[in-house]
Amino acid sequence: MATMRTLAPSGRRLTATSRVGFDTLPDQYVNREQQRGFRFNIACIGETAIGKSALLDSLFDTDFEQKPHNHDEEPHVEHSCKVVSEGGVDLQLTITCSVGYGDQIDRTDTYKPLLDYVDAQFEEYLQEELKMNRQLHSYTDTRVHACLFLVSPTGTCLKSMDLVALKKLCDKVNVIVVIAKADTITKSELERFKQTLREEFAANGLQLFQPEVDTNQYPLAVVGSQEKVVIGGESVRVRQYPWGIVEVENDDHSDFLRLRNLLLRTHLEVLRLSTHTTFYERYRQRRLVDLGFAPSGRHTSTSGADGDAEDVPESLTEVYEQKRRQYKELMARKEQQLKEQFMQKVNEKEGEIRKIEKELRGKRDELVNIHRSEEAKIKAALQALARDRAAWQAECEARRKEEMSKDSKKKDKKDKHRHK
Amino acid sequence: MEGGSQEVLYAPDDVVPAHTVSLTASDTITIARAFEAALSDDDAAANDQTLKADDVVSLVASLLGEPVSDNIMEFVLDRTEGMDRVDFKTFLHLFTEVLLQTTEWGKLKKQPASVVGFHTYGDQMQRQILHEGVNFNIILVGASGLGKSTFVDTLFKSSVSWRANANPTGFGIPSTVQIHTLTHVLEEKSMRVKLSITDTPGFADAINNADAWQPICDFIDAQHSAFLDAELAVERDVNIPDTRVHACIYFIEPTGHGLSELDMQAMLSLQERVNLVPVIAKADTLTRDELEHFKQRIREDMTTANILPFPQSRPTQSESQMMAAVRLLEEQPFGIVGQNFTDPDTGVRGRKTRFGVVEIDNSEHCDFSKLQDMLIRTHMHDLRMVTREVHYENYRRRNLEPPPSQDDGSVTDDFDQQQPPQQQAVVDVAPSTTSTQSKVPAHSSV
Numbered sequence: 001m002a003t004m005r006t007l008a009p010s011g012r013r014l015t016a017t018s019r020v021g022f023d024t025l026p027d028q029y030v031n032r033e034q035q036r037g038f039r040f041n042i043a044c045i046g047e048t049a050i051g052k053s054a055l056l057d058s059l060f061d062t063d064f065e066q067k068p069h070n071h072d073e074e075p076h077v078e079h080s081c082k083v084v085s086e087g088g089v090d091l092q093l094t095i096t097c098s099v100g101y102g103d104q105i106d107r108t109d110t111y112k113p114l115l116d117y118v119d120a121q122f123e124e125y126l127q128e129e130l131k132m133n134r135q136l137h138s139y140t141d142t143r144v145h146a147c148l149f150l151v152s153p154t155g156t157c158l159k160s161m162d163l164v165a166l167k168k169l170c171d172k173v174n175v176i177v178v179i180a181k182a183d184t185i186t187k188s189e190l191e192r193f194k195q196t197l198r199e200e201f202a203a204n205g206l207q208l209f210q211p212e213v214d215t216n217q218y219p220l221a222v223v224g225s226q227e228k229v230v231i232g233g234e235s236v237r238v239r240q241y242p243w244g245i246v247e248v249e250n251d252d253h254s255d256f257l258r259l260r261n262l263l264l265r266t267h268l269e270v271l272r273l274s275t276h277t278t279f280y281e282r283y284r285q286r287r288l289v290d291l292g293f294a295p296s297g298r299h300t301s302t303s304g305a306d307g308d309a310e311d312v313p314e315s316l317t318e319v320y321e322q323k324r325r326q327y328k329e330l331m332a333r334k335e336q337q338l339k340e341q342f343m344q345k346v347n348e349k350e351g352e353i354r355k356i357e358k359e360l361r362g363k364r365d366e367l368v369n370i371h372r373s374e375e376a377k378i379k380a381a382l383q384a385l386a387r388d389r390a391a392w393q394a395e396c397e398a399r400r401k402e403e404m405s406k407d408s409k410k411k412d413k414k415d416k417h418r419h420k
Numbered sequence: 421m422e423g424g425s426q427e428v429l430y431a432p433d434d435v436v437p438a439h440t441v442s443l444t445a446s447d448t449i450t451i452a453r454a455f456e457a458a459l460s461d462d463d464a465a466a467n468d469q470t471l472k473a474d475d476v477v478s479l480v481a482s483l484l485g486e487p488v489s490d491n492i493m494e495f496v497l498d499r500t501e502g503m504d505r506v507d508f509k510t511f512l513h514l515f516t517e518v519l520l521q522t523t524e525w526g527k528l529k530k531q532p533a534s535v536v537g538f539h540t541y542g543d544q545m546q547r548q549i550l551h552e553g554v555n556f557n558i559i560l561v562g563a564s565g566l567g568k569s570t571f572v573d574t575l576f577k578s579s580v581s582w583r584a585n586a587n588p589t590g591f592g593i594p595s596t597v598q599i600h601t602l603t604h605v606l607e608e609k610s611m612r613v614k615l616s617i618t619d620t621p622g623f624a625d626a627i628n629n630a631d632a633w634q635p636i637c638d639f640i641d642a643q644h645s646a647f648l649d650a651e652l653a654v655e656r657d658v659n660i661p662d663t664r665v666h667a668c669i670y671f672i673e674p675t676g677h678g679l680s681e682l683d684m685q686a687m688l689s690l691q692e693r694v695n696l697v698p699v700i701a702k703a704d705t706l707t708r709d710e711l712e713h714f715k716q717r718i719r720e721d722m723t724t725a726n727i728l729p730f731p732q733s734r735p736t737q738s739e740s741q742m743m744a745a746v747r748l749l750e751e752q753p754f755g756i757v758g759q760n761f762t763d764p765d766t767g768v769r770g771r772k773t774r775f776g777v778v779e780i781d782n783s784e785h786c787d788f789s790k791l792q793d794m795l796i797r798t799h800m801h802d803l804r805m806v807t808r809e810v811h812y813e814n815y816r817r818r819n820l821e822p823p824p825s826q827d828d829g830s831v832t833d834d835f836d837q838q839q840p841p842q843q844q845a846v847v848d849v850a851p852s853t854t855s856t857q858s859k860v861p862a863h864s865s866v
Contacts, residue, residue: 020577021797023609025554026546028801037523038541061532065444080442083525086532087539092523132820137809140520228533235533265537269544277658288654320820 038089039141040268041121043077043096043173045114045165046150050180052097054224055148058237058248059260060084063226064095075100075110077117094142102161111165118144118172122283129284143280145271146209146263147173150180151197151219155189158200166206172279174209174271176263177201182221182254183239183246190221211267220255220262223248293319443516447528451515454483454527455508470505479511480518485526492518553605553612555662556800557643559694560617561636561686562671563624566701570758571669572617574769574780575792580604582619594622597635616663624682633686640665640693644815664812666803667730667795668694671701672753676710678717679725687727693811695730695803697795698722703755703786704771704778711755718753729753730806731799748794754787 044052053066064082079096098114121143128139147169151162158166169175177197179185185193197219201208210218225237225248237248251257263271443451458471458479471479477496481488499514500506506514519525560568569581579585582600601618618639623632643664650660668690672683679687690696698718703711722729729752731745759780761772770777779785795803 018577020575020606020608021792022556022606022613022800023611024797025611025613025800026549028798029549030542030545032801032805033545034542039523059536060530061534061536062530063444064530065446078442081520083523083529084532084536084538085525085529086536089539089541090523090525090529091538091541132817134813137805261537265540266544268538268541269548273548281656281658285654293654 034089036138037092039092039094040146040272041094041096041142041144043098043114043118043144043147044150045098045101045111045147045169046180047102047152048073048100050150050152051224052148052150054226055150055178055180055222056095056097056224057226058224058256059263060093061237066095066097069099071100071103073100073103075104075113077113079117096144101165102159107161110161111168114147115168115172118147118169119283122172122280123287125280126284126287143275144173145275147175149175149177151177153179153181153185153190153193153221155185155193157196163200163204166201167204170206170208172283174274174279175206176209176259177219178259179219179221181223183223185221194219194221209271211262211270217255217258220259222256222259223254224256443512448512450527451483451512452508454479455511458482470507471511473500473503473506476500476506476511476514480515483515483526483528484518484522484524489522489524492522495521550610550612552659553614554804555614555616556804557616557618557663557665558667558669558795559636559640559665560619560669560671561623561633561690562620562669562701563673564621566671566673567756567758568619568669568671568701570760571671571699571701571756572619574759574788575795576606576615578604578606580606580615580617582617595626597622597632599635599639618665624686629682632682633689636686637689637693640668640690641815644693644812645819647812648816648819664807665694666807668696670696670698672698672718674700674702674705674714674755676706676714678714679721684721684725684727687722688725691727691729693815695806695811696727697730697791698753699791700753700755702757704757704773706755715751715753715755731794731802732806751787751790754791754794756788756791757786 042056044056046052048069048071053064053068056066057064062084064080066078066080075098077096077098079094081092081094083090083092085091096114096117098111101110101114104110125139125141125143128134128136149162149166149169151158166175166177179190179193179197182190194216198215208218212218223239223246225239225246227238227240228235229238229240229245230236231238231245231247239246239248246253248254248256455471458475461475477488477493477500480492480496484492495518496514499517503510519528558572560572562568569583572581573579573584580602582602585602598621599618600621601616603614603616606613606615620636623636626632647660647662647664650656670683670687670690672679687696687698700706700711700714700718706714721727729749731748757771757778757780759769759771761777762769763777768777769780771780780788783789
């Protein structure tokens with residue numbers, strides 16, 4: 001086993017005598033990554049018409065042209081890709097919005113489409129990581145980096161369906177809870193509402209993304225708008241009411257700027273990294289344990305008390321080997337089966353052929369016998385014929401002789417007469 | 421899901437379909453306008469509103485903005501291969517697929533109306549790196565006496581080599597190849613680099629040098645293997661300590677005649693596992709013409725033997741990177757000189773001989789500054805990246821893929837082949853001030 005190199009306990013920090021030059025490494029790194037393209041995946045969940053599209057448009061100060069939805073849609077997610085560009089930095093955004101959240105009468109699984117979506121992206125990444133020929137460096141990372149959870153400003157407490165959804169989502173993704181439509185709630189109500197929410201989160205043990213030290217400002221209360229109005233020579237995003245104007249990007253009116261800075265200016269990379277290091281690792285561990293790996297990875301469970309031959313595999317290499325073994329055994333068994341079948345067929349055929357052979361032989365013997373008997377008959381007939389012929393010839397001979405003797409007698413008699 | 425090695429092992433139950441680019445109305449209008457503009461150029465197309473397949477690439481280029489990367493071009497050409505003419509719908513479909521693969525969206529990019537703040541993304545990434553620090557591991561391979569330790573001390577401007585930190589009683593030339601690793605942390609402008617320098621005394625010093633590079637290759641493989649094991653664990657560290665060797669600096673003797681057989685064999689074995697940077701040691705023993713001629717010979721030898729030093733041009737690089745790589749390759753291998761002297765008045769580092777002073781940092785005198793630039797200032801990230809993405813992935817693939825089956829109908833396993841050769845790396849972390857007894861354990865090979 002290769003030993004890892006470690007620094008001596010004193011550490012060894014050296015100082016170079018003059019500039020070596022690896023302070024350029026961060027620049028090299030950023031240049032490379034920029035060539036590959038920056039990607040950020042943001043999800044947005046909240047009730048219908050709570051202001052998800054408006055919030056996203058305001059956050060990036062562009063028009064993403066997302067379709068508005070009404071209340072009779074099945075809960076599902078809609079995602080789309082856009083590229084926003086600023087100061088030479090192109091960011092490819094994938095915006096995933098949950099549609100139909102909280103619209104049903106039975107709201108038990110209303111958050112599920114988004115949760116499944118998040119899981120599916122982790123699963124895809126895991127599949128890519130487990131492949132033999134993987135292309136991790138050029139893989140389009142689709143894992144959700146941040147999830148904006150829009151809470152409706154009831155002013156009193158968190159809705160129970162929101163609480164259930166939050167519990168599930170906090171485990172899987174960086175959740176940023178925001179209070180939507182903050183312009184409908186007064187300052188004092190807002191303070192109390194935030195306090196209640198914080199207590200509820202603490203009571204339920206929810207891990208939300210709250211990086212700033214001053215936690216009294218969370219959750220952030222935001223306003224979004226898709227309308228712009230010219231004020232003082234500038235085009236400003238506002239919400240216009242008969243009694244006044246709410247400016248989206250005004251720090252006094254809402255926490256919107258704080259949210260935007262948090263999300264984009266300071267913690268973009270942090271969100272991305274924590275998705276990879278915390279949430280993805282959590283997903284990966286759970287998934288691998290589900291698939292049958294020992295969680296510690298150090299000891300295989302040899303406690304096969306019931307004589308079980310299957311040990312829990314230690315690591316992925318073992319699983320590969322085990323699967324390969326199983327596959328080979330399966331193939332060998334199949335081969336054996338095929339061989340047996342083949343032999344069986346061969347034997348059958350052989351038996352049949354032998355039978356036929358026997359029959360044929362029998363037939364042949366029969367024919368031979370018939371032939372012989374016929375031959376014998378013919379011979380006998382021939383012999384009889386020969387005998388008859390001989391007899392007839394003898395008879396002819398005898399008759400001729402008789403004739404001849406009769407003739408000679410007659411001749412003698414004639415001669416006698418003559419001579420007298 | 422058994423089967424070929426390309427197959428995924430575990431089938432997902434229910435995967436939501438991949439990302440789509442939903443084009444907004446204004447985007448579609450932009451694309452349609454561009455399409456019509458392209459149509460109007462081509463007269464024959466005006467009748468049936470289709471565009472010639474060849475013009476699709478130029479249309480894509482005009483929409484995305486020059487220059488279009490090679491991947492995108494290949495992708496588009498692939499897709500339009502069988503087609504003769506392309507109508508708007510097909511083009512739209514093709515274009516959305518193209519958009520998914522790149523962030524260069526040209527005219528379709530959205531500009532926020534005011535400063536939103538993500539232009540600081542580069543800075544945020546840098547902050548992360550500065551916070552974490554990086555590992556950089558190099559291995560020095562070459563016969564003893566070629567100035568490896570002096571070189572590395574000169575490169576990092578501090579005593580990082582094992583000779584500088586070792587017991588002054590000295591060691592002589594070992595008879596077998598040994599592997600000595602020293603680890604230091606160097607800090608510069610809040611960028612912390614954990615530097616590991618592995619020296620290989622005893623390489624090419626024996627009488628029979630057959631397989632002298634094997635212990636070195638085993639050492640490199642062992643680092644890959646350790647990382648692979650850590651990566652495959654179920655409960656793994658988020659920051660796996662990265663001891664994989666990022667660069668191998670191979671010292672060539674300045675004979676002036678070209679590469680020796682040992683050099684070629686060693687370099688062939690090494691380049692499959694690690695980024696190879698060949699350098700000509702003690703280049704001050706050669707005159708300028710001799711050096712040029714020698715470099716030429718070496719480059720020819722390497723081309724014939726198919727040895728590719730770093731930086732190799734890879735298909736994922738951009739035009740400018742490939743040009744830079746070609747330029748660098750033309751000057752390789754660098755001829756270097758180690759420092760033994762600093763001019764007290766001017767602070768110039770040099771090598772003082774009877775005949776004069778060879779200035780290290782002067783590019784007329786030797787290529788040291790070019791090598792330093794390549795290793796540290798421009799290509800350090802590339803070295804780490806290529807190790808991570810190419811060499812490590814190759815190692816992983818070789819180790820996870822079942823060997824080609826040699827079944828003759830039997831079910832014999834060949835798992836013994838699966839275990840990568842493990843190696844004992846000797847850790848020598850005795851600081852020069854404390855222990856007087858530094859161990860030189862014999863290195864064992866499996």
